[in-house]
Amino acid sequence: MRFEHKSTVNAPRAVVWAFLLDVPRVAHCVPGVETIESIGDDRFRGVLKVAVGPVRLTLTGEVAIASRDEAAGIAVLRATAADKGAGGAVSAEMRMVVTDGMAPDTSELQIVTEAQVMGRIGEFGQPIIKRKADQTMNEFAANLGRAISVP
Amino acid sequence: MTSTYDLHMPATAREAIDLLARHGDDAHVMAGGTSLVLMMQQGLIRPAHVVSLHKVSELRGIRSTADGSLEIGALATHREIERSPLVRAHSAMLAEAFARIATVRIREQATLGGNLAHADPAQDPPPALIAVGALVLIQGPGPAREIPLEDLLVDIFTTSLEPGELIVGVRIPPLAAGTRAVYLKFLPRTEDDYATVSVAAAAVVAGDGTVRQLRVALGAVGATPIRARAAEAALLGLKADEKAIKAAAERAAEATDPIADGRGSAGYKRSMARVFTERALRAVLA
Numbered sequence: 479m480r481f482e483h484k485s486t487v488n489a490p491r492a493v494v495w496a497f498l499l500d501v502p503r504v505a506h507c508v509p510g511v512e513t514i515e516s517i518g519d520d521r522f523r524g525v526l527k528v529a530v531g532p533v534r535l536t537l538t539g540e541v542a543i544a545s546r547d548e549a550a551g552i553a554v555l556r557a558t559a560a561d562k563g564a565g566g567a568v569s570a571e572m573r574m575v576v577t578d579g580m581a582p583d584t585s586e587l588q589i590v591t592e593a594q595v596m597g598r599i600g601e602f603g604q605p606i607i608k609r610k611a612d613q614t615m616n617e618f619a620a621n622l623g624r625a626i627s628v629p
Numbered sequence: 630m631t632s633t634y635d636l637h638m639p640a641t642a643r644e645a646i647d648l649l650a651r652h653g654d655d656a657h658v659m660a661g662g663t664s665l666v667l668m669m670q671q672g673l674i675r676p677a678h679v680v681s682l683h684k685v686s687e688l689r690g691i692r693s694t695a696d697g698s699l700e701i702g703a704l705a706t707h708r709e710i711e712r713s714p715l716v717r718a719h720s721a722m723l724a725e726a727f728a729r730i731a732t733v734r735i736r737e738q739a740t741l742g743g744n745l746a747h748a749d750p751a752q753d754p755p756p757a758l759i760a761v762g763a764l765v766l767i768q769g770p771g772p773a774r775e776i777p778l779e780d781l782l783v784d785i786f787t788t789s790l791e792p793g794e795l796i797v798g799v800r801i802p803p804l805a806a807g808t809r810a811v812y813l814k815f816l817p818r819t820e821d822d823y824a825t826v827s828v829a830a831a832a833v834v835a836g837d838g839t840v841r842q843l844r845v846a847l848g849a850v851g852a853t854p855i856r857a858r859a860a861e862a863a864l865l866g867l868k869a870d871e872k873a874i875k876a877a878a879e880r881a882a883e884a885t886d887p888i889a890d891g892r893g894s895a896g897y898k899r900s901m902a903r904v905f906t907e908r909a910l911r912a913v914l915a
Contacts, residue, residue: 531786
C-alpha cells in the first residue's frame with residue numbers, strides 16, 4: 479500500500495525539520511497512538527489502538543529514524559507493529575520531504591508511505607487494516623500540518 | 630484463540646436489548662454466528678459477554694403486511710429467504726441474490742440481521758436490499774425506529790446502531806408495478822468467494838422508454854455498500870440508450886473506493902464496477 483500526501487505548512491523549513499525528527503511529537507499526530515517512548519539510538523517504542531466497529535486491535539511496535547539528510551530536507555522513519563491477539567502485523571516506511579514554500583515562512587511537506595500488512599491476519603483483518611491505514615494516514619497528514627504550523 | 634466470555638440466552642428481544650444496554654461495549658450479539666465466531670477465533674473481537682439470539686423466536690419468520698410490504702425477521706436464515714415463496718413473489722431478484730451467497734451450509738446458518746449488523750462491505754445482501762428500498766427495523770432502549778439500509782452501514786464493519794440497539798428485521802415496501810431488478814456479481818475465483826464487485830439495480834421504465842425509477846447499489850468496492858446516486862440521476866427521466874447507460878456506469882465507477890487485494894488492484898476493481906454496472910443497467914433498462 480502506498481499513500482502520498484502533500485501540504486503547505488505555515489512554518490519555516492527549519493521549524494518543520496526540527497518537528498519531523500521529534501518522533502514522539504510526530505507520533506502523537508497519528509490517531510490512536512496511546513504511548514510513545516524513546517528506547518535510545520533514534521528508536522522509540524509505542525502502542526497504537528485501532529477500533530473498527532466491534533474490532534479492537536492493540537498494535538505494539540517500534541519506530542526508528544532510518545535516515546536523515548538535513549541539506550536535502552529528507553527524513554525516513556521505519557515502523558513495525560503487531561497485534562498479539564489477532565496475529566497480524568504492519569510495517570511501514572515513511573519518507574518525509576520538506577522544502578521552502580512559495581510564500582515566506584512557509585514550507586511544502588511531502589509524505590510518501592509504503593506499508594505492508596503481514597502475519598496470520600485473515601479474510602476479515604486484511605480489509606480492516608487496509609481501510610484503516612488509509613483513514614489514519616489522511617488524519618495523520620492533516621494533524622501534522624496543524625501541529626507544525628506557527629499560529 | 631477465543632478468550633472466555635459469559636454466554637447469555639435471552640428469550641425475548643426486550644431481554645436481549647436489556648442485556649446489551651447493561652453490558653455496553655463489552656457485549657456482542659450472536660445470531661447465526663458465521664462471522665462472529667470466525668472473528669472471535671481470529672482474535673479480532675474479544676467480547677466479555679455474548680448475547681445469543683438463538684431462543685428469541687419472535688425475530689424469526691417472513692411475512693407480508695397489510696400494506697403489501699415484505700417483512701423479514703432478523704433471524705431468518707439466508708436459506709429461508711432464498712426459498713420463501715413470499716420473498717420470490719415480492720422480488721425474484723432478492724431470492725436469487727440470497728441463493729448465491731457462499732455455500733448452502735453457510736446459508737442454512739447465517740441470518741439476515743447478523744449479516745446486516747456485521748456491516749461487511751463485501752457481502753451480497755446489502756446491495757440487493759438497497760436496490761429494492763429496504764428499511765431496517767431497529768429496537769432499543771429508546772423508541773423503535775426504521776431507517777433506510779444505506780443509513781445503517783456507515784463504515785467498514787461499523788453500523789449506526791446506538792448502544793443497546795438490536796436489528797429486529799427488514800421491511801421492503803411494495804415495489805411499483807413493472808419493476809425489473811437484477812443482482813450481478815463478478816466471481817473470478819470460485820463460486821462461493823466474496824465478489825470482486827457486485828451490482829444490484831431495480832428500475833421502472835415507462836411505455837415510451839423513459840426511466841421512471843432507478844436504484845443502483847454496488848458491493849465490495851468501498852468501505853460500505855455504495856448507492857450509486859449519480860448514476861441514477863444520470864438516467865432518471867431520460868430514455869436510456871447505450872450511450873446514456875455507459876455514461877451512468879462511469880458515474881457509478883467514480884463513486885467507488887476499492888482496496889487492492891487478491892481479487893485485483895483498485896484500478897481493476899473500479900473498471901469491473903463500471904463493466905458490471907453497465908450490464909446491470911442494460912438488464913433492467915434495455
